[in-house]
Amino acid sequence: MAKNIAVIGDSESIKGFSAIGLDIYICDDSEHAAKTLRNVADTDNYAVIYITEEYFNSSQKERSRYEERLTPAVIPIPGVKGNIGAGTKRLSSFVEKAVGSDIIFNN
Amino acid sequence: MAIMNVNPTRMQLTKLKKQLKTAVRGHKMLKDKRDELMRQFLDLIRETRDLRDKVESEINLCNDHFVNASAVMSKESLDASLLSPKQQVNIETEVKNVMSVEIPEFSTSTRTSDSGDIYPYGFAFTSFELDDAVLSLNNVLPDLIKLAQMEKSCELMSAEIEKTRRRVNSLEHVMIPRYQDTIKYISMKLEENDRSSRTRLMKVKDMLLDKAHNYSGKHG
Numbered sequence: 339m340a341k342n343i344a345v346i347g348d349s350e351s352i353k354g355f356s357a358i359g360l361d362i363y364i365c366d367d368s369e370h371a372a373k374t375l376r377n378v379a380d381t382d383n384y385a386v387i388y389i390t391e392e393y394f395n396s397s398q399k400e401r402s403r404y405e406e407r408l409t410p411a412v413i414p415i416p417g418v419k420g421n422i423g424a425g426t427k428r429l430s431s432f433v434e435k436a437v438g439s440d441i442i443f444n445n
Numbered sequence: 446m447a448i449m450n451v452n453p454t455r456m457q458l459t460k461l462k463k464q465l466k467t468a469v470r471g472h473k474m475l476k477d478k479r480d481e482l483m484r485q486f487l488d489l490i491r492e493t494r495d496l497r498d499k500v501e502s503e504i505n506l507c508n509d510h511f512v513n514a515s516a517v518m519s520k521e522s523l524d525a526s527l528l529s530p531k532q533q534v535n536i537e538t539e540v541k542n543v544m545s546v547e548i549p550e551f552s553t554s555t556r557t558s559d560s561g562d563i564y565p566y567g568f569a570f571t572s573f574e575l576d577d578a579v580l581s582l583n584n585v586l587p588d589l590i591k592l593a594q595m596e597k598s599c600e601l602m603s604a605e606i607e608k609t610r611r612r613v614n615s616l617e618h619v620m621i622p623r624y625q626d627t628i629k630y631i632s633m634k635l636e637e638n639d640r641s642s643r644t645r646l647m648k649v650k651d652m653l654l655d656k657a658h659n660y661s662g663k664h665g
Contacts (some may be wrong), residue, residue, distance in 0.1 A: 340535040340536065340537055340554070341535070341536050341537075341538065342533070342534065342535060342536065343534055343536055343590075349524075350511075350515075351508065353511075353523075353524065353527050353528070354507065354511050354527065354578055354579060354582045355582065356527055356528055356530050357527045357530055357532070357563055357564065357565050357579045357582070358530075358532060358534070358563045358579065358582055358583045358586060359530060359532035359533045359534040359555060359556065359563070360534055385536045385538050385549070385551060386536060386551065386590065386593040388589070388593070405600060405604070406601075406604065408538070408540065408547060408548075408549050408597070408601070409538055409549060409597075411549065411593045411594070411596065411597035411600075413592065413593045413596055413597075415500075415501075415504055415589070416501050416504050416505060416508075417508075418508045418511070418512070420505065421501050421505065425497055425501065426494070426497065428596070429490060429493060429494055429497065429596070429599065432490060432599045432600060432602075432603040433490055433603070435603040435604070435606075435607050436483065436486055436602070436603040436606040436607060437483070437487075437606075438610075442487070442490055442491065442494065443494070
């Protein structure tokens, strides 16, 4: 079944994505973003959900429900305010989980 | 010595020996699985890290383009230009099996094949900075989707490696020693029973012989 791609974030960061054919969900604060993430992910229409790093960090609890599932993949992207390192931190946490200590990102 | 709560019988012993054999074989197989998963995971995570660095810097560039565009256009006209898209990206998910971990493979298709459809506005009233911004974002999209696929794979694989590692450790340090100890305990107990019945028989034999031949010489 063909699914779509969603983007969650503040208006400035994500409005460009709507032009190239992704569905955007504009949120004003982290609470709204967490709620939106939940609603969007539960519709099961989206295989990938990009979320700006700022809201990615604040929606830990909502995200954890989708960790074990194949889709949707919740992926952090840098917002207009710049890169705050949430994406790299996430990868480093995977290494830590798998290996026991971070042997890739610690330098 | 941690032993199981079992009866020291020959039947239990055979059963436990069989279980130990299975446990050892399972341990070896899970260990192989863990090592192979780990190898693939480390390759994948290195690749993902490089791709993420690339995508992040590209997105930052796109954001710069959008900032430029919003500098020369009013917010209203910028929003109006972007918010009624012509294009739609569809994504097809296929499942790939890597060492019993199911990882997704995304393939994308667009609703229209015209590459010009990423501009949902007329060119007359918009600035060329906006065209740049939208085009650069469109160029990032394939990498962005690949990144999603790889990060999800990393996530699922790391969870599976953790699970497998726990299983290997519990087999290696708990289950197998416990089986071995219990087997040792039962075989020792059986040998002990064997010896005790043997001595009892010898004693009985002595007593019977004594009675029959009167070896102790009570009557001279």
